Amino acid sequence: xxxxxxxxxxxxxxxxxxxxxxVSAEVGVGAEPAEGAEVLFDGTxxxxxxKWTYWEGPRFNSxxxxxxxxVDDPVGDGTALMTYDPAAKGGKYGAxxxxxxxxxxxxxxxxxxxVPNPGGNSGVYLQNRYEIQILDGDKTKHGMAAVINETPxxxxxxxxxxxxxxxxxxxxxxxxxxxxxxxKPLVTMYFNGKKVHKNQVINKVWGGPNSxxxxxxxxxxxITDTPQGLKLQxxxxxxxxxxxxxxxxxxxxxxxxFEK
Numbered sequence: 001x002x003x004x005x006x007x008x009x010x011x012x013x014x015x016x017x018x019x020x021x022x023v024s025a026e027v028g029v030g031a032e033p034a035e036g037a038e039v040l041f042d043g044t045x046x047x048x049x050x051k052w053t054y055w056e057g058p059r060f061n062s063x064x065x066x067x068x069x070x071v072d073d074p075v076g077d078g079t080a081l082m083t084y085d086p087a088a089k090g091g092k093y094g095a096x097x098x099x100x101x102x103x104x105x106x107x108x109x110x111x112x113x114x115v116p117n118p119g120g121n122s123g124v125y126l127q128n129r130y131e132i133q134i135l136d137g138d139k140t141k142h143g144m145a146a147v148i149n150e151t152p153x154x155x156x157x158x159x160x161x162x163x164x165x166x167x168x169x170x171x172x173x174x175x176x177x178x179x180x181x182x183x184k185p186l187v188t189m190y191f192n193g194k195k196v197h198k199n200q201v202i203n204k205v206w207g208g209p210n211s212x213x214x215x216x217x218x219x220x221x222x223i224t225d226t227p228q229g230l231k232l233q234x235x236x237x238x239x240x241x242x243x244x245x246x247x248x249x250x251x252x253x254x255x256x257x258f259e260k
Contacts, residue, residue: 027168028193037247059094062087094210100229121241125231154196188256
C-alpha cells in the first residue's frame with residue numbers, strides 16, 4: 001500500500017504520539033495508574049504476598065511470610081505498607097528488603113512514601129540495582145530523592161515528616177552487545193510533581209553486595225544483562241509505602257524524558 005507524503009507524515013506523527021502517551025501519565029501524590037500499568041501494592045496483605053518476596057542477598061536474615069506490616073494510613077484513608085522487620089534492626093539493609101516477583105527491563109514507575117520519624121531511611125531500587133534514596137535530613141548526593149551518589153538531592157521539594165511524597169520515574173535499562181555494556185542505564189524522575197532528574201546516567205550499583213544485584217561485581221561496575229524486580233529497602237526505620245504501580249516500556253532510543 002502506498003501513502004501520500006501528507007498521509008505518511010500523519011502516520012509518523014501518530015506513532016510519535018503513541019510513543020509519548022505510553023510514557024506520559026499523571027504524576028504526584030495520588031496519581032492514578034497509567035493505562036496498561038500493573039498495580040504492585042494496593043494496601044492489602046493479599047497483594048503484598050502475591051507480588052512480593054524477600055530479596056535473598058548475601059545479608060538476608062529473615063524468612064517468609066514477609067514480616068513487613070500493613071498499617072492504617074496515618075493521614076488519610078486506607079492502609080499502607082510499613083518497612084518493619086526485626087532482621088534489619090540497626091540499619092542492616094539487605095537483611096529484609098522486599099522485591100517484586102516479576103522482573104522488569106524498561107518501565108514507568110510510581111511510588112508514594114511517608115517518613116514518620118526524623119532520620120527515616122529507606123530506598124527504591126530500580127531493577128534491584130540502582131537506588132533512589134529516601135533519607136530524611138540528608139541534602140547531599142546520598143540524600144532524599146537523589147539517584148544515590150550520582151545527583152544532588154532536590155531536598156527543597158520534600159514535604160517533610162508525616163506527609164506523603166511521590167516518585168514518578170521512567171527508567172531505561174543498560175544495553176549490551178555481545179555481552180559487553182554499550183549504553184549505561186538512564187532515568188528521568190519527578191519528585192512531588194516536579195521534574196528533578198532528566199536522562200540521568202547511572203554509572204554503577206552503589207553500596208556493595210548487600211545493596212542489590214551486581215553490587216559485588218567489580219565494585220558495582222560489573223552490571224549484568226538481566227531484568228530484575230523493583231526492590232524496597234528495609235533499614236530499621238518505619239517508612240510507609242502506598243500506591244505503587246509500574247508499566248513496562250520498550251525504550252529503543254536512549255531517552256527517558258517524559259512530560260506529565
